[in-house]
Amino acid sequence: MDGLGSQRSSNPVAPDPIRQDNDRIIETDIPSRLDRLRWSGFHTRVVLALGITWILDGLEVTLAGALSGALKDSPALHFTNFDVGLSNSAYLAGAVLGALGFGWLTDRIGRKKLFFITLAVYLTATAATALSWSVASYALFRFLTGAGIGGEYTAINSTIQELVPARYRGWTDLVINGSFWIGAAIGAVSAIVLLDPHLIGPDLGWRLAYLTGACLGLVVFVMRMWIPESPRWLMIHGRPDQARAIVDDIERSVAGKVQEKVQDPSQQPLSKIKLKMRDHTPLREVAYTLFTVYRQRSLVGLALMIAQAFFYNAIFFTFALVLTDFYGIASSNVGWYVLPFAAGNFLGPLLLGRLFDTVGRRVMITLTYGVSGVLLALSGYLFAIGVLSAQTQTIAWMVIFFFASPAASAAYLTVSETFPLEVRALTIALFYAVGTGIGGVAGPTLFGALVDTGSRDSVFAGYLLGAGLMIAAAAIAWRYCVAAERQPLESVAPPLAFVE
Numbered sequence: 001m002d003g004l005g006s007q008r009s010s011n012p013v014a015p016d017p018i019r020q021d022n023d024r025i026i027e028t029d030i031p032s033r034l035d036r037l038r039w040s041g042f043h044t045r046v047v048l049a050l051g052i053t054w055i056l057d058g059l060e061v062t063l064a065g066a067l068s069g070a071l072k073d074s075p076a077l078h079f080t081n082f083d084v085g086l087s088n089s090a091y092l093a094g095a096v097l098g099a100l101g102f103g104w105l106t107d108r109i110g111r112k113k114l115f116f117i118t119l120a121v122y123l124t125a126t127a128a129t130a131l132s133w134s135v136a137s138y139a140l141f142r143f144l145t146g147a148g149i150g151g152e153y154t155a156i157n158s159t160i161q162e163l164v165p166a167r168y169r170g171w172t173d174l175v176i177n178g179s180f181w182i183g184a185a186i187g188a189v190s191a192i193v194l195l196d197p198h199l200i201g202p203d204l205g206w207r208l209a210y211l212t213g214a215c216l217g218l219v220v221f222v223m224r225m226w227i228p229e230s231p232r233w234l235m236i237h238g239r240p241d242q243a244r245a246i247v248d249d250i251e252r253s254v255a256g257k258v259q260e261k262v263q264d265p266s267q268q269p270l271s272k273i274k275l276k277m278r279d280h281t282p283l284r285e286v287a288y289t290l291f292t293v294y295r296q297r298s299l300v301g302l303a304l305m306i307a308q309a310f311f312y313n314a315i316f317f318t319f320a321l322v323l324t325d326f327y328g329i330a331s332s333n334v335g336w337y338v339l340p341f342a343a344g345n346f347l348g349p350l351l352l353g354r355l356f357d358t359v360g361r362r363v364m365i366t367l368t369y370g371v372s373g374v375l376l377a378l379s380g381y382l383f384a385i386g387v388l389s390a391q392t393q394t395i396a397w398m399v400i401f402f403f404a405s406p407a408a409s410a411a412y413l414t415v416s417e418t419f420p421l422e423v424r425a426l427t428i429a430l431f432y433a434v435g436t437g438i439g440g441v442a443g444p445t446l447f448g449a450l451v452d453t454g455s456r457d458s459v460f461a462g463y464l465l466g467a468g469l470m471i472a473a474a475a476i477a478w479r480y481c482v483a484a485e486r487q488p489l490e491s492v493a494p495p496l497a498f499v500e
Contacts, residue, residue: 024277025499026240030231031490032270033247035166040254043172046163049223050115050156051176056122056220057149058183059190059213062338071138071206081321083135085448090139092313092444094146095153096433102151103429106158107422108280110237112229114155119224122148123217130210153432157416158425162230167486170356170413177409178349181342186212188338232421232489236497238277273490275497281422289423289496290430297418300480301427304411305435307369307473311376311466312408313436314443315397321451322459326383327390337394344398348405356410362481365414366474368407373470375400380463384456407470411435417489418482422496439469 037043071079079087098118106114125144132138157173164172190209228250234243290298323329323337348368356364379396382388388396412428419427443466450458484492 024238025274026235026277027272027274028235028240028244029270029272030235030240030243030247031273031488033251034163034231035488036270037165037250037254039165039168042250042253043164043168045223045226046160047172047176049220049227050160051179052216052220052223054177054180055183055186056152056213056217058180058185058342059187059216062184062187062342077132077135077138079135081325081448081452082445084321085318085445087135087139087142088313088444088448089442091142091146092436094143095150096146096437098147098150099154099429099432099436100150101147103154103426106151106155106425106429110229110233111155111159111162111425112227114151115224115227116221118148118151118155119217119220120148121151123214126210126217127214130207130214132207150429150432150436153412154425154429157412157428158233159227159230161416161424161489162232162421166488167357169417170361170485171353173413173416174349174353174356174406174409177412178346178353178405181346181405184342184345185339186216188335188342190335192333192335236275236277236421236495238279240277273495274499275495276499278422278497281496285496286423286426289420290427294419294493296480297482298431300476300482301411301415301418301431302434303473303476304365304369304407304414305431306439307435307469308404308408308411308439309435310439310443310469311372311404313439314447314462314466315376318444318447318451319397321448322393323390325451325454326456326459327393329390337390340394340398341401344400344402345405348402349409352403352406353409356406356413357485360483360485361410361414362477362483365407365410365481366478368403368410369470369474369477372400372404372407373467373474375403376463376470377467380460380467383463384460386456404470414481414484417484418493420493420496421489 071077071084077083098121102114102118105117122145125141125148129138129141129145132141160173160176161169187209190212228246229242231243231246234240234246319338319341320331320334323334324331329337352364352368375396379388379393379400382396383393412432415428415431416424447459447462450462482492490498
């Protein structure tokens with residue numbers, strides 16, 4: 001199942017009409033046509049319109065961290081450190097359940113419909129968060145906001161994989177996931193301005209900060225209009241003519257015309273694939289595919305997801321608490337420390353992302369996970385013995401997450417490209433849910449409790465746990481990771497609908 005060389009026929013002229021018989025079996029070159037395209041304005045629009053999901057998530061997570069001090073000072077809410085950790089865990093719990101529910105719908109009714117459903121949930125909930133009147137209401141609205149973001153992850157990762165040509169897939173996916181930190185920077189700047197007591201009252205600034213996300217989300221609604229349904233999804237779900245028309249439009253936008261034949265003699269001729277169309281994929285077939293056919297890949301995906309979820313969520317959700325409780329930084333100044341941290345996180349995927357397509361997935365995933373774990377353990381020890389200042393602690397985190405950011409993005413890349421198209425969105429949702437449920441939901445609550453002890457040694461123990469998970473994931477990746485770089489999705493994991 002590692003290749004389709006013996007399973008597909010080749011034809012030097014493309015695109016031919018999609019051939020279909022009475023058994024709903026089609027023969028199509030749509031995947032090859034999508035993969036042969038050069039980078040164009042169409043792909044840039046896809047990145048902008050879909051990648052902004054991570055900007056929104058980065059904004060939300062940063063606000064949750066940077067605003068924790070303001071929530072504790074709020075005359076209306078009076079949060080404790082435990083309340084901060086609990087509400088952050090509620091956000092992640094919502095993301096888990098939203099990913100599962102919306103992930104199932106994404107594979108069943110299509111990618112594009114879910115773009116707007118999940119965005120509507122996010123917009124409504126984040127605006128409602130600004131109106132919270134108690135700890136319980138705040139936690140509820142954060143839960144619903146997380147549900148919208150979790151649903152976005154599944155639809156967006158699936159579509160990016162299915163629209164971006166194979167040779168650009170790794171770098172594109174990592175940079176898009178890394179754009180989370182552009183949102184983090186926006187959140188940090190918002191917090192700096194809105195939490196300034198000389199400008200805005202203590203119970204108004206954090207409310208206006210959440211409205212920033214809602215305003216940004218409104219812009220996304222317009223941008224999403226540009227993005228078509230995934231042709232790969234359409235061709236399997238009984239709409240091959242619509243899929244062909246979309247690919248024709250994409251080719252016209254790239255080359256100014258539908259490409260009737262291979263222009264470059266050095267290019268390999270277009271390959272075709274034969275599929276039996278289906279309306280949906282039963283859950284029992286999903287389970288069989290994940291835990292029997294691709295059991296080893298499932299192990300890799302789960303290991304990467306769990307490790308990065310604990311590593312990121314535990315540390316970043318309590319970022320502000322460490323600065324305020326151990327270094328005496330005023331809550332209104334936390335945003336200044338988030339900015340360099342965010343820069344390191346975005347530069348990592350941007351500068352290292354190309355290597356995932358050239359050096360390869362296995363080497364780079366192992367390297368980034370392993371280095372992140374070792375550096376966290378080292379900086380945690382320096383924190384425990386009290387030799388770091390707020391500034392040097394931030395620099396240490398900046399260096400750690402330069403490697404951890406592409407590592408975390410590679411977890412989503414691995415899960416979204418190594419499983420068949422029919423189960424792709426639900427697989428992303430399931431592994432995200434398990435990883436976030438085990439590593440993410442527990443992490444902020446655990447670290448909130450560790451910070452509450454006031455003991456540096458207790459926090460160091462939490463850092464060691466996160467480091468150990470990353471190093472273990474690196475070992476698993478080195479042993480079992482799939483070499484998916486520059487390979488068509490249909491070669492990495494043939495569709496379940498494939499016909500010999």
